[in-house]
Every structure is written in structure tokens, then in C-alpha cells.
Amino acid sequence: MEDHATEGGNNLPHNPQEEPGALAPDEEVISQQTVQFLDDSLLVLLTASDRLYISLPNLCAALTLNARGQLQRIQRTPGLVEGLRLLPARTRGGTQRLNCLWLEKLPAWLSGLHLRGTKQASRAKIKQYRDQGVTEITRLFYAAESPALPMLPIQGTLPFPATETVIESSIETMMTLDPTLTTLPTVTPDQQELRALMTQLPYIPTSESLVTTSYQEDRAIREATLARKVEWEEEPEFQRMRYIASNKLHVYFGDPDHPLELNEALERIRSLGESTILTARILLGLWNIRRCERQLAKDGSAAIRVDEILEWRGVQKHSRTYSLSEKRFSDGFQWKHKQQVFLDVKLLEHCYLRGHHTVIVRGRAQRFRINGPYLRVTSVEKVKTGEQSEIVGYFIAPGAWINTYEEHGNIFFAEIDRRVFQLNPQNDQLALRIALFLTEHWRQHARTGQYAHPMVMRDLLTASMIPIDTRHLTNRFVPRVEAALMKLLEQGVVGEVSLLTPIDKQKAHWGRDWLASEWRILPPSSLISRYLDSIQSELPEGRRRRTSY
Known part of the structure; x- marks a missing residue:
């Protein structure tokens, strides 16, 4: 069953390159849900980058804020504008493009509000959104994605950063x-x-x-x-x-x-x-x-x-901090x-x-x-x-x-x-799955030292339990897999990532060549050294040797 937002369009231009916070070229909305938080109906969108965005007009209506004024404030605030997007959403009036805020920017946006003259009830509600919004809206969204699962309240309401494990x-x-x-x-x-x-x-x-x-x-x-x-x-x-x-x-x-x-x-x-x-x-x-x-x-x-x-x-x-103390x-x-x-x-x-x-x-x-x-x-x-x-x-x-x-x-x-x-099971899902497979793969080759043996990309994905998205292979799936490999390389989880068979991404249907391409993915040199020392210690002294890698 489709979800329909309760809001209309925001009468903004339809060229995403002309509007601040526009839909990035490599992003795409892949799912949307309307969730109920503090008796408010909020439209939440999931993009291909695995980020959750929330409708800015929805938020402003729920918190009785001026939508146009808040949009302008976000656009001129460097820490917030990077989380602004103009995303297509299904509404009762058809598909319309709405200004949406990256959910993780919600606490920063609300913390910068000037609340002078604001009623006490509104202040309390804004505080609830600031402290609990990221956690609860994320949970409600993914619960709505699986409607067969019963919804029961999670005990405890203390806030925690969105980068931590999401329940x-x-x-x-x-x-x-x-x-x-x-x-x-x-x-x-x-x-x-x-x-x-x-x-x-x-x-x-x-x-x-x-x-x-x-x-x-x-x-x-x-x-x-x-x-x-x-x-x-x-x-x-x-x-x-x-x-x-x-x-x-x-x-x-x-x-x-x-x-x-x-x-x-x-x-x-x-x-x-x-x-x-x-x-x-x-x-x-x-x-x-x-x-x-x-x-x-x-x-x-x-x-x-x-x-x-x-x-x-x-x-x-x-x-937490206690009264009269700045120490946490x-x-x-x-x-x-x-x-x-x-x-x-x-x-x-x-x-x-x-x-x-x-x-x-x-x-x-x-x-x-x-x-x-x-x-x-x-x-x-x-x-x-x-x-x-x-x-x-x-x-x-x-x-x-x-x-x-x-x-x-x-x-x-x-x-x-x-x-x-410490990889995030949602935001870093592909990197996490590849890393877990590679730990097993490298252990299998520890005795022979044949870590440099090429791996075919299709085989790597299959062994890592990553389904191949053939419908969006070249425009979404390939960039996400390559970004996951680069993240593992940057964090030092892998020592080298090399494409051994160059691919012409200008020709039609190059995705099939990419799936058949060979890659060399090596462990960090420190891990190779520890495995070598471990294997050598298991051998009789006369059989100990240095293995060529």
C-alpha cells in the first residue's frame, strides 16, 4: 500500500540544479513512509545513499514554524544546507518535489532556533523532537517498511547519536x-x-x-x-x-x-x-x-x-550533565x-x-x-x-x-x-558484508600466502551475501559497491584494492563487464605479518621459511 503525504508542493522551481538543496545527481528516492511521531504525520524518504530525509514543510507545520523563513535559514547555514535536498515524493496531488532535511541534521537545526516568545508547550515539543526525533523517527520508518512486524514501544527514551546502532x-x-x-x-x-x-x-x-x-x-x-x-x-x-x-x-x-x-x-x-x-x-x-x-x-x-x-x-x-556542573x-x-x-x-x-x-x-x-x-x-x-x-x-x-x-x-x-x-549495519551495509567475507577469505589463504589471487567481482558479491541490483546496476549499484571498497581501504581494513581488468564505462551495457572484472584485494601488511608469524610458529624448525607474497 502506498503512503501519501498530507502536504502539497512548495511551489519551488523544478530544475534541481537551480535550487539550493537540490537532488544530487547520484541520489534517488527508493522508498517513502508517513510515520506518526508525537501525534504528527511526518513524510520520511529513503534515498539510494541510505539516508533518511524528512519533509521540511511537515516539520515546520508540526512545530508551528514559518516554512519559508526556516528554509532560508537553512540555506544560509553551512552546517545545515549540506543536509537539504529537493526530493520527489508521492502526494495526493501526484509526484511533487519537496524540500527535505537529512534526518541527522534535525538536532542541529532545532538547537539553532530562537525560542523567545515561544509558548512553553511548543518549547517542550521542540525539545522532544531534538532529543528523540532521530532515534524514534528512524525506528518508526523501518518498522513501517516491514508492516508484518508488530509495533511495541522500546523501553527508555534517552537520546543517542544517530551514528550508533539503531534498534x-x-x-x-x-x-x-x-x-x-x-x-x-x-x-x-x-x-x-x-x-x-x-x-x-x-x-x-x-x-x-x-x-x-x-x-x-x-x-x-x-x-x-x-x-x-x-x-x-x-x-x-x-x-x-x-x-x-x-x-x-x-x-x-x-x-x-x-x-x-x-x-x-x-x-x-x-x-x-x-x-x-x-x-x-x-x-x-x-x-x-x-x-x-x-x-x-x-x-x-x-x-x-x-x-x-x-x-x-x-x-x-x-x-548527562547535572545542575551547576559542566562536567558530563x-x-x-x-x-x-x-x-x-x-x-x-x-x-x-x-x-x-x-x-x-x-x-x-x-x-x-x-x-x-x-x-x-x-x-x-x-x-x-x-x-x-x-x-x-x-x-x-x-x-x-x-x-x-x-x-x-x-x-x-x-x-x-x-x-x-x-x-x-563498528561499521553501521545500515549505512555501511555493503562495506560490512564485504569485510566479514574477506576475514574468512584471508584466513583460508594464510598458510599459502596467496592473498593476491584475483577475485571476480560477481564472485566477491555472491560470497559477501550482496544481492546484485541488476535494475540499477550502473547508475546506483556499482558506485555503492566501489564506495564501500574505498571506505574499507581508507579505514585500513584492507591494504589494497586494485581493478585488474579496465572497463570502458562509456560503452553500452558495461555493467556486465564490471561484474566479470577481476580485482586484487589485499589485507593490511600488519595482518599478513601476524598470520605469517602464526603459521611459522606451528611448523617444525626445519620447515620454517619465508613465504613470498
């Missing part, structure tokens, strides 16, 4: 499917022992990288969490959903022997995404650090705090950020694997059957009052699938740059 509507879905996210069970005697172990955790600062598992099972889970939901299939003979990974491992959501109802399984599958796999990599990276520390582990599981996961994700703690004080991570962790861990806990994996035993490849959960998870709860409690951490371990690897000395760990964990 998706899938959290509300999981709260309805699994009430334990809001009402947790009472503490048992075993929990007291687990809590005591949790309090002994030392503070581990976020280093430049995290060494985490990189097995066949990890690849299958990455592909399943990032796959389009239509790529999950219903097994012909059973009422259960599965995803078949590229290595032929089958991923199920829920125990396949006791499958969830199809509707429930589909709702949970829709909740999977970039945040889920990032949490998985962090959990098993921290498990790898602590599993041999007797005081920090129990039955093979390692203790991990919720706030450690958020720190690795780069989420900032909320801070932190009051911890917001509840909505913790909810994202609860959701991710709950999803991972219900991922099951079936199939075979190959292990080298005494120099010969042997296949072992696997059938069980991806992770073993035990929640650790902190008692508050009465029967109410809050999850403060987890005891985490890989499923039994890892045993045959370790029993026969098949150890596969990959190093992931800290900056990968």
Missing part, C-alpha cells in the same frame, strides 16, 4: 515471541555461582583486532544470517525452515527435531541480520580469550558481559542497546546446524556428521527487586561441532579488525 523493529517482534526478554526468570542457586564468576571478569580494553573462530560452521551462520529471507526454504517432507549454505551445511532456526511453527520461524528469520553476525563474532572472539582461564570459564564456556559486546560494537554510553557523567549503556544484544544472542542460541564437515586426521581428510546448536548459551541474571531481574552477561561456548576439529588439531581462527565491528 530495529525485529526487537519488538522477539519480545512478543519470547517474553523472557522483558520478564526474566527468578535466580536459581546455580545462578549465584555464575554471577560470582561474572564479577571476577577483568576489564579487557578493545584492542585493534579480535581473533575469533573461522570454521565451516561460522561461514554457514554468516551466510544464513545475511541471506535474503526468500532464500530460506521449507523442507519438502517436514514443516520446518532451513537455509543451505555454500558449504552444504544446513542451518535451521530452532531444533529441527522439534520445529517451530512456520509463522513463528519466519518471524524470527526476519530478525536476522548484520547485528546478529557481528555479535556472534564478538562472542566467540571473547570466548577464545577466556576459555583457558579457569576462574573465568565453566564447563568449557567463557563468561562475557553484555557491556563488553556493546563496547566492541563502538556504542557510546549515555552521559556516564550512566551506562541504554536499555535499547542492551535489548539488541539480548535479541542477537537469543537468535544465535536458536541456530542449529546439520550436515558434514571435513577434518584432516593424520594427513587424510575425514568427514564427520554434525547435528546440534551453533552456540551453547547460559544467561547470567542480576537480581533487582522481587522476581524481576536483568541479564548482565552470558556463559558462551561453540556447539559440539568444534570438538572434532580440536581433537585432531584443526584450529582455524581469523583476525577481525575492530573497525569492522
Whole structure:
């Protein structure tokens, strides 16, 4: 069902090059929704650059501001005019071009208003828009994009910067499917022992990288969490959903022997995404650090705090100032950020694997059957009052699938740059997906050192779980992919990005040549050196050698 704005045009010229804030040549509106925030109907547009823009006439009407005066103020303010666009929108009067403001500029715009003579009620409303607008409007937009997901309020209303992790509507879905996210069970005697172990955790600062598992099972889970939901299939003979990974491992959501109802399984599958796999990599990276520390582990599981996961994700703690003080004080991570962790861990806990994996035993490849959960998870709860409690951490371990690897000395760990964990799952989606694949790819070539072997672009995209947008291949998709690669290069996540087969972008249908082009994508030299040292240390002294790269 289409959304229609409740406003008309703003009678501005129709040549985008003649108007400040015009639609940039490489931008295109790909979706629009009308959301209800503080009883106001607001038109929100999503562009091809993955930015959300909000109708300026809507905003001014909601806040009883003069639209023309505010447009002029934005146009003469350097920090604001860069967020102004003239975008086409569907309205009751047809498609019209409206002045829209980049949503992330909303707090800066409202902070610059002169409120003398403004009624107290209007001031309070403007403050709500300034403090909560970015977070809530973003959430409402993406919830409206998936109308099948139920809408429930997210606890907590404190503001946080839009560049931090955005809480998706899938959290509300999981709260309805699994009430334990809001009402947790009472503490048992075993929990007291687990809590005591949790309090002994030392503070581990976020280093430049995290060494985490990189097995066949990890690849299958990455592909399943990032796959389009239509790529999950219903097994012909059973009422259960599965995803078949590229290595032929089958991923199920829920125990396949006791499958969830199809509707429930589909709702949970829709909740999977970039945040889920990032949490998985962090959990098993921290498990790898602590599993041999007797005081920090129990039955093979390692203790991990919720706030450690958020720190690795780069989420900032909320801070505030108190009266008569200019100093800011932190009051911890917001509840909505913790909810994202609860959701991710709950999803991972219900991922099951079936199939075979190959292990080298005494120099010969042997296949072992696997059938069980991806992770073993035990929640650790902190008692508050009465029967109410809050999850403060987890005891985490890989499923039994890892045993045959370790029993026969098949150890596969990959190093992931800290900056990968801090990529925005929405704004940096392509860069994030490519980076996660490359960490696995480089680990596979660590022993041979053949990092420079060319990769075909189509294969890179497929392995990174990036669907190819054939309808907008050359005008939108190619620039976005190349921009994602450049971002990884600029941030130092990759050491080199080179196109090996030049492409004539002046000829017709050059997109097919681009998909078939070969690229060389190298890891940073520091990572190559660390992998080389690690591999050399595993070899007998007589076999140690320098590998040519």
C-alpha cells in the first residue's frame, strides 16, 4: 500500500540544479513512509545513499514554524544546507518535489532556533523532537517498511547519536515471541555461582583486532544470517525452515527435531541480520580469550558481559550533565542497546546446524556428521527487586561441532579488525558484508600466502551475501559497491584494492563487464605479518621459511 503525504508542493522551481538543496545527481528516492511521531504525520524518504530525509514543510507545520523563513535559514547555514535536498515524493496531488532535511541534521537545526516568545508547550515539543526525533523517527520508518512486524514501544527514551546502532523493529517482534526478554526468570542457586564468576571478569580494553573462530560452521551462520529471507526454504517432507549454505551445511532456526511453527520461524528469520553476525563474532572472539582461564570459564564456556559486546560494537554510553556542573557523567549503556544484544544472542542460541564437515586426521581428510546448536548459551541474571531481574552477561561456548576439529588439531581462527565491528549495519551495509567475507577469505589463504589471487567481482558479491541490483546496476549499484571498497581501504581494513581488468564505462551495457572484472584485494601488511608469524610458529624448525607474497 502506498503512503501519501498530507502536504502539497512548495511551489519551488523544478530544475534541481537551480535550487539550493537540490537532488544530487547520484541520489534517488527508493522508498517513502508517513510515520506518526508525537501525534504528527511526518513524510520520511529513503534515498539510494541510505539516508533518511524528512519533509521540511511537515516539520515546520508540526512545530508551528514559518516554512519559508526556516528554509532560508537553512540555506544560509553551512552546517545545515549540506543536509537539504529537493526530493520527489508521492502526494495526493501526484509526484511533487519537496524540500527535505537529512534526518541527522534535525538536532542541529532545532538547537539553532530562537525560542523567545515561544509558548512553553511548543518549547517542550521542540525539545522532544531534538532529543528523540532521530532515534524514534528512524525506528518508526523501518518498522513501517516491514508492516508484518508488530509495533511495541522500546523501553527508555534517552537520546543517542544517530551514528550508533539503531534498534530495529525485529526487537519488538522477539519480545512478543519470547517474553523472557522483558520478564526474566527468578535466580536459581546455580545462578549465584555464575554471577560470582561474572564479577571476577577483568576489564579487557578493545584492542585493534579480535581473533575469533573461522570454521565451516561460522561461514554457514554468516551466510544464513545475511541471506535474503526468500532464500530460506521449507523442507519438502517436514514443516520446518532451513537455509543451505555454500558449504552444504544446513542451518535451521530452532531444533529441527522439534520445529517451530512456520509463522513463528519466519518471524524470527526476519530478525536476522548484520547485528546478529557481528555479535556472534564478538562472542566467540571473547570466548577464545577466556576459555583457558579457569576462574573465568565453566564447563568449557567463557563468561562475557553484555557491556563488553556493546563496547566492541563502538556504542557510546549515555552521559548527562547535572545542575551547576559542566562536567558530563556516564550512566551506562541504554536499555535499547542492551535489548539488541539480548535479541542477537537469543537468535544465535536458536541456530542449529546439520550436515558434514571435513577434518584432516593424520594427513587424510575425514568427514564427520554434525547435528546440534551453533552456540551453547547460559544467561547470567542480576537480581533487582522481587522476581524481576536483568541479564548482565552470558556463559558462551561453540556447539559440539568444534570438538572434532580440536581433537585432531584443526584450529582455524581469523583476525577481525575492530573497525569492522563498528561499521553501521545500515549505512555501511555493503562495506560490512564485504569485510566479514574477506576475514574468512584471508584466513583460508594464510598458510599459502596467496592473498593476491584475483577475485571476480560477481564472485566477491555472491560470497559477501550482496544481492546484485541488476535494475540499477550502473547508475546506483556499482558506485555503492566501489564506495564501500574505498571506505574499507581508507579505514585500513584492507591494504589494497586494485581493478585488474579496465572497463570502458562509456560503452553500452558495461555493467556486465564490471561484474566479470577481476580485482586484487589485499589485507593490511600488519595482518599478513601476524598470520605469517602464526603459521611459522606451528611448523617444525626445519620447515620454517619465508613465504613470498
